[in-house]
Amino acid sequence: MTNALPISINRHATIYRCPPVLSTEVAGEATMMDMESGLYFGLDSIGTDMWQRLEHPQSLAALSDGMAQDYAADADRIERDLGALLLTMADHGLVEFR
Structure with missing residues (x-):
């Protein structure tokens, strides 16, 4: 794997969904709501x-x-793309890394 991910994400840290997020699937696409902020994603x-x-x-x-x-x-491209998406999701309180 290349070292293309931002330093703030460890590829071996466990990713968790954040508990206050509700999600449902509509027509094959997920819709999520952060119960604390009231934002939809x-x-x-x-x-x-x-x-x-x-x-x-x-x-x-x-x-x-x-x-x-x-x-x-x-695999490198997938990891870079997922890393970027997951960092954005973490910024919005949808996932966290431990």
């Missing part, structure tokens, strides 16, 4: 797949490896 079908996989906390490494295999895509 939406994910496309690939983001929804990632969100579903996070039903069981896992590391970025495991998440990206699984998605790269299922989508037959470059």
